[in-house]
Structure formats: C-alpha cells, structure tokens
Amino acid sequence: MAERRLHFLPTKSTFKLGDRLGTGTVGVVYRATSPDLDAPVAVKLLHPNVTGDANIVERFEREIVITERLNHPHIVRHFGGGQMNGQLFYAMQLLEHGSLKDRLARFGPMPWPQVAGFALQIASALQHAHNHGVIHRDLKPSNLFFNDQGDLVLGDFGIARDTYAADITAQGITVGTYAYMSPEQIRADARISGKADLYSLGCVMYEMLTGRPPYLGANFAQVWDQHLNKPVPSVRDAGVDCPRWLDDLVQQLMAKEPDGRPFNARSVEGLLRQQLADEFGDAEYRKLTRDLPEFTDEPAEQQGPRTWVLWLVMGLIVVGLAITAIGRS
CATH class of the missing domain: 3.30.200.20 (Phosphorylase Kinase; domain 1)
Structure with a gap:
C-alpha cells in the first residue's frame, strides 16, 4: 500500500x-x-x-x-x-455540535423561518459544489453538521460524483440514501445532474418542517415506489403552519422530473434570501438560524416551550422592525 x-x-x-x-x-x-x-x-x-x-x-x-x-x-x-x-x-x-439528524431527533420539527434560513445555507453550499463539478448525491440530515456559530455545514462526499472525471460508480448501480434519493438516482440514470441534489434538499426541508421524511415505508422498495410514483406531498397539508411560497418551493424541489425543479441551487438561494429579507428585514433574517437551543437529554415531545419561546422571539423581531419603520415615517 x-x-x-x-x-x-x-x-x-x-x-x-x-x-x-x-x-x-x-x-x-x-x-x-x-x-x-x-x-x-x-x-x-x-x-x-x-x-x-x-x-x-x-x-x-x-x-x-x-x-x-x-x-x-x-x-x-x-x-x-x-x-x-x-x-x-x-x-x-472538526464539527463537534452534532448533525441536523441529531437535532431533529431531540427537538422535533423547526419553525419555518429557521428551516428557510438553513435551506438557504444548504443551497449556497450546493451551488458552490455544482460550480466545481461536484454532485453530492447523498444530501440528508446526517450529513449536515452544526459549526461553532450554529450554521449548517455539508460533509461526507464519499459517494459524490466528480463531473470532471469518469464516474467510478458502475453503470446501473444505485447510490444514495433511499429516503432522500431523486427518482433519477433510483432509476440509476447514466446522467445525473445537480438537480438530483435539489430533490434531496426538498426532502430535507420537508423533514425539518414536519419531523419526518416525505415518504415512509417498511423497506426501501416501498419508499422508492413512492419517490417514483406518489404525488409530491404538501407540508401545509401535513399540518405545518408556513407560507404557501415555502410549501410551493418544497414541492417544486421534489418534482419527479428534473426539468420541473428550480433551474439551479442559486435560484433557490435567491428566492429564500428575498422572501426572508421581505419578511424579517435584510439584517434580522440572518439571525434566525442562531436561536437554536443547546442539546439536552430531553426528548423532542418535551421541547414545546422552547419552540414557543423561539416563535415569541421571532415575533418580537418583526414587531420591532415595524415600530422602527413607523418611527422613521
């Protein structure tokens, strides 16, 4: 060796x-x-x-x-x-603050502003990778880690595709994690684009909002069949209180065909950035992802008060911005 x-x-x-x-x-x-x-x-x-x-x-x-x-x-x-x-x-x-999977398991679903803020970070990372010819192919909560500032960091490029080199994955071999795999990955299509990562981003966003992956089954075959054939789920229909534009974005990201998804990760990042800036202000929305509680041993179902406090903080931000705007007028 x-x-x-x-x-x-x-x-x-x-x-x-x-x-x-x-x-x-x-x-x-x-x-x-x-x-x-x-x-x-x-x-x-x-x-x-x-x-x-x-x-x-x-x-x-x-x-x-x-x-x-x-x-x-x-x-x-x-x-x-x-x-x-x-x-x-x-x-x-070195990332020592756990993964997104860990946090969802302990605290359950996140408020939609946090989900949108984290999705913006993931989209930015994906666009950088795609610009350098890298398709991750395994985007999922366990491959997203928190850094010292509370931001998400994408890791584990073990099955990433380098479009600048020959793909070492044998043709016809499916790679990825079945709960987050795009239909084209399941079909082992010869040509996989960055839009496969966008599909996985939609799955991750759905899980951040609802606390579970979009499709569940007893085995991978049942889940794959849903990815291929079942209508794209709506987070609002699942009982999540979020803006319609965010629900629409998740559904668009999870379109069965790549052409039905956003043009690229940059367009997703731009949409999220503009919507959050309009809702919370250009400076304040950047703080939304920093208000996460510390890890504890409490199970997710006991974290309701923490979520309530987070929503209260976000509401105070909006009220403060409104008062400032009125004062200036």
Whole structure:
C-alpha cells in the first residue's frame, strides 16, 4: 500500500491522533492536532482491512480530490490528505455540535423561518459544489453538521460524483440514501445532474418542517415506489403552519422530473434570501438560524416551550422592525 502511487498531492502537515470520534464501514474518524494548524481537526483514516479493495481506495482518494477543491463556509473544510503508517487519511474541519439528524431527533420539527434560513445555507453550499463539478448525491440530515456559530455545514462526499472525471460508480448501480434519493438516482440514470441534489434538499426541508421524511415505508422498495410514483406531498397539508411560497418551493424541489425543479441551487438561494429579507428585514433574517437551543437529554415531545419561546422571539423581531419603520415615517 505504501508504494502505491497517490492520485493527489500529499499534505506536508503532520497530525497527532487523539480520541476516536466515530467508526464507519471503511474508515475511522479521530480528533487530531497538528503544529501547522491553530485548532484541532478531524482525521479520517481508511481501515487497513479494506486497503486491498481497489474500488474503495479509489473512492477514498476521489473524496480527497473533490473536497480539496471546495472552499465554502457551509462545506466541511479540507486540510489535506496523505498516508499515515501506510494507511490513507485526510484531515477536515472538526464539527463537534452534532448533525441536523441529531437535532431533529431531540427537538422535533423547526419553525419555518429557521428551516428557510438553513435551506438557504444548504443551497449556497450546493451551488458552490455544482460550480466545481461536484454532485453530492447523498444530501440528508446526517450529513449536515452544526459549526461553532450554529450554521449548517455539508460533509461526507464519499459517494459524490466528480463531473470532471469518469464516474467510478458502475453503470446501473444505485447510490444514495433511499429516503432522500431523486427518482433519477433510483432509476440509476447514466446522467445525473445537480438537480438530483435539489430533490434531496426538498426532502430535507420537508423533514425539518414536519419531523419526518416525505415518504415512509417498511423497506426501501416501498419508499422508492413512492419517490417514483406518489404525488409530491404538501407540508401545509401535513399540518405545518408556513407560507404557501415555502410549501410551493418544497414541492417544486421534489418534482419527479428534473426539468420541473428550480433551474439551479442559486435560484433557490435567491428566492429564500428575498422572501426572508421581505419578511424579517435584510439584517434580522440572518439571525434566525442562531436561536437554536443547546442539546439536552430531553426528548423532542418535551421541547414545546422552547419552540414557543423561539416563535415569541421571532415575533418580537418583526414587531420591532415595524415600530422602527413607523418611527422613521
């Protein structure tokens, strides 16, 4: 393994591994430090027992190549990769505040202004990735992490498609997570565009608003059938109190055919930005995603008062803006 020619330029930084943060099917993630960096990072180390699988190794290297060319505040930051005792590794931004999946499990659905604010961040990240020829293909709550400021950061590009290179996924093979997969991913279409990520964004927004994925089933076949054939669900019909424009956006993102979805992630970001600015003011809407409660051990059903307080804070923001406008007139 040590003699194998790498497909990327190894970092000159050295890393000292600390606590193990998590273990996956192909790698282990450690907290690590480096004398070349000011803050701790996360180091993902490829399992020794899979280093003989050429496809897994190539996919791991592809993830390094992809992430090292992305530089965006809502995409996990990359600090280079290389080999450590013969094992491939790469270093990335350390995100220690849990995932969106964790938060939804503990606190349940979010108020629509927060959902719109977070969706704006995700759309911005997707557009940056798409601009650099990267289609994520696995956008879901467990791949969205909170940073120190309370913003969402998109991570895990392990099955991302690099449109600048040949796709290493065999033709006819379905990749992704079935609860969030676009119809074209389920069909294993040969050509997948960034609009597949937009479909997944619609699924994630639906879950943030309702507390559950848009389609449920006993197995992947039942869920896939709904993605392919069942009408796109409405969050308002599910009992969510949100503006019609937001419900319309979720349904458009989840259109069965890519041509029925928004033109690109930038157009989604622009719509969200304008609607939130009109509703809360250009400066105030940026604070909506920062009013999240800290993690506790309380289950989601006990978090009602926290949600009520959040809505009260948002209402006070709107009232304050109205009073200011009246005073100026």
